[in-house]
Amino acid sequence: MAVNLPPHYHDADARYKKAQTPEDKLVALKEMWVLLPKHKASEKVQAELKTKISELTDQIEQTKSGPKKAAHGVFKIPRQGAGTIAFVGPPNAGKSSLLAKLTKATPAVAPYPFTTREPIPGMMDYEDTRVQLIDLPPIAAEHYEHFITDITRAADAAVLFLDLADDDGAAATQAVIDRVKLARRELVPPGTTASDDPAIYTLPTILVATKADDEAADIRLEIARETFGTQFPLHVISAERGDGLPELRKALYDVLGVMRIYTKQPGKPADMTSPFTPLIGSTVAELAGRVHRDLEDTVKSARVWGTAVHDGQTVGRDHVLNDKDIVELHT
Numbered sequence: 001m002a003v004n005l006p007p008h009y010h011d012a013d014a015r016y017k018k019a020q021t022p023e024d025k026l027v028a029l030k031e032m033w034v035l036l037p038k039h040k041a042s043e044k045v046q047a048e049l050k051t052k053i054s055e056l057t058d059q060i061e062q063t064k065s066g067p068k069k070a071a072h073g074v075f076k077i078p079r080q081g082a083g084t085i086a087f088v089g090p091p092n093a094g095k096s097s098l099l100a101k102l103t104k105a106t107p108a109v110a111p112y113p114f115t116t117r118e119p120i121p122g123m124m125d126y127e128d129t130r131v132q133l134i135d136l137p138p139i140a141a142e143h144y145e146h147f148i149t150d151i152t153r154a155a156d157a158a159v160l161f162l163d164l165a166d167d168d169g170a171a172a173t174q175a176v177i178d179r180v181k182l183a184r185r186e187l188v189p190p191g192t193t194a195s196d197d198p199a200i201y202t203l204p205t206i207l208v209a210t211k212a213d214d215e216a217a218d219i220r221l222e223i224a225r226e227t228f229g230t231q232f233p234l235h236v237i238s239a240e241r242g243d244g245l246p247e248l249r250k251a252l253y254d255v256l257g258v259m260r261i262y263t264k265q266p267g268k269p270a271d272m273t274s275p276f277t278p279l280i281g282s283t284v285a286e287l288a289g290r291v292h293r294d295l296e297d298t299v300k301s302a303r304v305w306g307t308a309v310h311d312g313q314t315v316g317r318d319h320v321l322n323d324k325d326i327v328e329l330h331t
């Protein structure tokens with residue numbers, strides 16, 4: 001879709017391109033953000049601009065906090081699967097234990113805090129899709145690894161942990177929310193619209209209360225519900241006994257807000273083994289862009305088998321697809 005941009009926007013864009021310092025670039029980008037018309041047709045430009053502003057803000061702050069801490073991109077983890085979910089939580093809460101339960105990854109687990117020092121990815125199978133989970137070092141008021149800021153921006157959602165074996169579990173979890181906020185990461189319930197401030201990165205979040213097998217877990221769970229019950233969807237689990245894990249797997253897939261679309265070639269059966277996973281509400285053109293970059297512009301129509309269509313019905317490039325549709329793209 002074409003976006004009509006006001007002339008001042010192009011002036012700011014020119015200043016951005018000429019700017020020599022990150023600070024000047026950021027000023028120009030923020031002007032562009034204010035001038036950009038915010039509607040459906042400009043969604044892609046909005047997203048690109050937001051990412052640039054967020055990245056540059058992080059970069060400037062990391063440089064300020066000393067060259068040693070500006071470890072930009074040291075732990076860049078390539079995205080894989082239907083989406084990426086970052087584990088944020090207090091020390092010793094059972095983050096690595098959960099990763100070990102849900103994926104084939106083998107992180108160190110130990111009965112003392114600060115065991116995990118680096119991000120550790122793992123792939124969780126969910127039906128015929130896979131979700132990338134990233135275990136992270138613990139977060140506390142006085143303990144924050146700066147690379148977490150980068151890893152969380154690259155994530156689509158977060159799991160926030162609460163330790164039901166710890167009397168101070170709720171306070172420790174609140175400290176995590178507050179600490180990531182200082183790094184401009186806002187943990188919000190799924191379905192919340194993103195912050196208007198492009199420097200703030202919004203992460204749809206599921207709260208996971210761990211160690212439900214602990215003998216005093218029930219009373220601490222009451223406190224957790226009172227503190228966070230309305231703030232985030234809550235899942236109560238025990239990595240040790242396996243309680244709540246099937247439900248959590250589903251929630252981790254659902255929080256990504258994607259659907260499964262199977263593609264087929266004309267005259268051939270559909271490939272039902274590895275679906276594409278565009279965001280719910282995506283059109284034929286958006287799916288085509290995931291199949292191949294160039295296809296997003298060149299696709300003209302599609303034949304669709306699934307819900308809301310007759311089998312094999314021909315639809316246009318702006319047709320909105322539904323979960324589990326089978327699609328044959330035509331250029």
Ligand SMILES: Nc1nc2c(ncn2[C@@H]2O[C@H](COP(=O)(O)OP(=O)(O)OP(=O)(O)O)[C@@H](O)[C@H]2O)c(=O)[nH]1
Pocket residue numbers: 089090091092093094095096097098108109110111112113114115116117136137138165210211212213214237238239240241
């Ligand atoms: N009782 C019980 N203990 C658990 C459970 N999950 C983890 N633990 C224990 O909690 C301790 C910490 O587990 P980790 O998985 O290392 O916790 P973490 O959050 O990754 O810890 P850090 O990396 O240090 O932040 C270990 O002794 C685990 O065995 C559980 O479901 N029940």
Ligand SMILES: [Mg+2]
Pocket residue numbers: 095096097107108109115116135136
């Ligand atoms: Mg750990």
